[in-house]
Amino acid sequence: MTTAPAQAGWRFKQPSVIPGFGLTLGFSLAYLTLIILIPLSGLIWRSAALGWTDFWAIAVDRRTLNALETSFGTAFIAAVVNVVFGTLVAWVLVRYRFPGRRIVDAMVDLPFALPTAVAGIALTTLYAPNGWIGKLLMPLGLKVAYTPLGIVIALIFIGLPFVVRTVQPIMEEIDKEVEEAAATLGANRFQIITRVLFPGLAPAIITGFSLAFARGVGEYGSVIFIAGNLPYKSEIAPLLIVIRLEEYNYPAATAIAAIMLALSFLMLLVVNLVQTWSRKRYG
Amino acid sequence: MEVRVANVRKEFERFPALHDVSLDIKSGELIALLGPSGSGKTTLLRLIAGLERPTKGAIFFGDEDASQKSIQERNVGFVFQHYALFRHMTVADNIGFGLKVRHGPTRPPAVEIRRRATELLDLVQLSGLEKRYPAQLSGGQRQRVALARAMAIEPKVLLLDEPFGALDAQVRRELRRWLREIHDATGHTTVFVTHDQEEALELADRVVVMSQGRIEQVGTADDIYDRPNSPFVYGFIGESSSLPVKVDNGEIWLADRPIGLAAPDAPSGEATLYFRPHDVELLDGCSGCIAGTVAASRRVAGTRRVELEIGGERQRVEIELPVDHPAAQKSRVAFRPGRWKLFPTANSA
Numbered sequence: 001m002t003t004a005p006a007q008a009g010w011r012f013k014q015p016s017v018i019p020g021f022g023l024t025l026g027f028s029l030a031y032l033t034l035i036i037l038i039p040l041s042g043l044i045w046r047s048a049a050l051g052w053t054d055f056w057a058i059a060v061d062r063r064t065l066n067a068l069e070t071s072f073g074t075a076f077i078a079a080v081v082n083v084v085f086g087t088l089v090a091w092v093l094v095r096y097r098f099p100g101r102r103i104v105d106a107m108v109d110l111p112f113a114l115p116t117a118v119a120g121i122a123l124t125t126l127y128a129p130n131g132w133i134g135k136l137l138m139p140l141g142l143k144v145a146y147t148p149l150g151i152v153i154a155l156i157f158i159g160l161p162f163v164v165r166t167v168q169p170i171m172e173e174i175d176k177e178v179e180e181a182a183a184t185l186g187a188n189r190f191q192i193i194t195r196v197l198f199p200g201l202a203p204a205i206i207t208g209f210s211l212a213f214a215r216g217v218g219e220y221g222s223v224i225f226i227a228g229n230l231p232y233k234s235e236i237a238p239l240l241i242v243i244r245l246e247e248y249n250y251p252a253a254t255a256i257a258a259i260m261l262a263l264s265f266l267m268l269l270v271v272n273l274v275q276t277w278s279r280k281r282y283g
Numbered sequence: 284m285e286v287r288v289a290n291v292r293k294e295f296e297r298f299p300a301l302h303d304v305s306l307d308i309k310s311g312e313l314i315a316l317l318g319p320s321g322s323g324k325t326t327l328l329r330l331i332a333g334l335e336r337p338t339k340g341a342i343f344f345g346d347e348d349a350s351q352k353s354i355q356e357r358n359v360g361f362v363f364q365h366y367a368l369f370r371h372m373t374v375a376d377n378i379g380f381g382l383k384v385r386h387g388p389t390r391p392p393a394v395e396i397r398r399r400a401t402e403l404l405d406l407v408q409l410s411g412l413e414k415r416y417p418a419q420l421s422g423g424q425r426q427r428v429a430l431a432r433a434m435a436i437e438p439k440v441l442l443l444d445e446p447f448g449a450l451d452a453q454v455r456r457e458l459r460r461w462l463r464e465i466h467d468a469t470g471h472t473t474v475f476v477t478h479d480q481e482e483a484l485e486l487a488d489r490v491v492v493m494s495q496g497r498i499e500q501v502g503t504a505d506d507i508y509d510r511p512n513s514p515f516v517y518g519f520i521g522e523s524s525s526l527p528v529k530v531d532n533g534e535i536w537l538a539d540r541p542i543g544l545a546a547p548d549a550p551s552g553e554a555t556l557y558f559r560p561h562d563v564e565l566l567d568g569c570s571g572c573i574a575g576t577v578a579a580s581r582r583v584a585g586t587r588r589v590e591l592e593i594g595g596e597r598q599r600v601e602i603e604l605p606v607d608h609p610a611a612q613k614s615r616v617a618f619r620p621g622r623w624k625l626f627p628t629a630n631s632a
Binding site: 175177178180181182183184185186187188191195196199200202 | 332333334354355357358359360361363365367368369370371372380381384385429432433435436
């Protein structure tokens with residue numbers, strides 16, 4: 001307890017007295033291979049059939065680049081917004097008792113359950129220039145539907161539960177005494193939140209962010225209704241893949257998919273590293 | 284800093300947790316609030332800290348009415364049972380926290396804060412652990428860090444809520460002695476809550492015994508142990524045995540016999556006799572004594588503790604016998620309490 005364990009390189013975790021280490025590890029690896037690895041390597045293999053020059057030509061194509069930029073950019077903005085407001089929603093749900101709290105709590109999960117197309121159509125109806133909300137925003141010169149802004153809104157809708165549901169349980173574990181201790185030491189409300197509560201929540205918030213972000217990058221159903229899908233402007237990468245598929249241009253489709261895969265993997269890896277670092281620090 | 288609790292009442296959703304409690308704490312004193320769970324001792328401590336607001340009454344720090352001030356302004360050091368350390372901060376950052384959150388000219392420069400943290404770590408005998416995180420410390424070490432953190436702000440009063448409650452017996456005894464040393468060295472006015480009477484009696488200058496939201500008795504360890512002023516204190520502090528008796532003309536009667544104790548000032552009527560099991564005089568014959576048959580007997584450290592059944596109603600009392608006393612099962616033992624106290628039954632709790 002008083003000395004940090006000396007870690008000498010990589011080592012298998014010592015199996016415990018409970019048997020089943022070999023069996024469970026073997027099963028997990030086989031399962032992951034079947035479900036994730038084989039389909040993904042199929043993807044790489046198909047796009048590899050393209051040859052390096054063709055692949056590169058598709059990768060640096062203006063339309064592809066714009067689609068990727070739209071997808072990752074909107075997903076990032078939506079995830080940031082979700083982190084702020086999702087944490088706030090989690091805070092309200094954890095900290096306060098008010099009539100209807102259970103209903104609000106259940107409502108948070110709706111984006112999980114609702115078919116994404118339904119969400120997309122509903123949001124489009126609301127934010128279209130003649131829709132309830134779109135009508136109010138129009139005079140302010142804000143056009144939401146059929147622009148990247150619309151995509152962001154759809155992704156905020158889709159990603160909210162990821163943040164709330166990852167932050168909420170950690171928030172519930174926060175000891176009230178820690179806040180009281182900070183208060184007796186002279187910290188005001190703002191200092192307690194920024195210096196004591198938030199750092200403790202950071203790992204959960206980062207997880208919520210990466211989940212919402214990953215989901216946003218891959219989202220298709222809700223976005224295509226509200227995006228307007230103008231090439232070079234509001235066309236997302238998953239849509240471009242579908243378009244290529246419909247043109248029977250499978251190599252191009254898989255090439256874009258492979259690029260998305262690589263980018264997503266890279267970003268999730270970075271998030272995971274940040275995660276590990278913060279876990280190590282905060283124990 | 285003197286602390287005065289003046290007629291404080293505290294209700295939680297109309298349920299009274301404290302009834303009209305008053306207490307004077309002298310500057311530099313080490314005070315224990317002792318009582319069973321639900322006696323209001325923690326509530327009283329939290330009221331002094333400002334973590335709760337009194338329903339009625341006021342709390343004074345010196346001449347200032349502290350109940351008008353927020354927790355932040357009160358400048359009290361509070362130590363929680365479960366440490367409540369900031370787990371994302373190093374030990375040094377934990378200790379320096381109270382100084383770092385200050386504003387403007389009251390905030391010492393970073394170098395000074397670090398120096399102070401090191402100094403306090405020396406005081407709590409944890410030198411060299413500045414860079415550790417709380418998760419890397421043992422329970423006893425964490426509680427020392429919590430104390431150092433509380434002392435860093437130079438509090439007017441140091442308040443400890445069952446500070447050793449979560450630690451094992453060995454560490455507890457050690458920390459108890461150490462807390463006494465720290466108190467003597469720094470001279471902070473200190474109030475701590477405990478349900479462990481040994482801890483309270485050993486550590487505190489004065490002990491405040493509480494029960495059901497009221498203060499039963501305030502006094503030194505000697506006062507509390509030798510001169511309990513209520514049946515509750517008699518029963519709660521140390522070992523005690525009791526017997527229902529009758530007072531008639533200044534004589535104490537058990538059933539239909541006098542037991543040879545005179546209580547000239549006690550009013551006639553039903554009463555309860557309290558005495559300590561170890562403070563009895565064993566007698567041979569029985570004229571004017573309490574006699575009973577041994578119902579159970581067990582060896583406790585250096586003595587033998589026997590349970591006696593007294594009289595027709597088989598009232599059970601415990602007394603202590605020397606180990607070599609020949610009292611076996613079913614044999615009769617006669618005794619008379621040495622120091623004892625009588626409480627009229629009508630008023631007893």
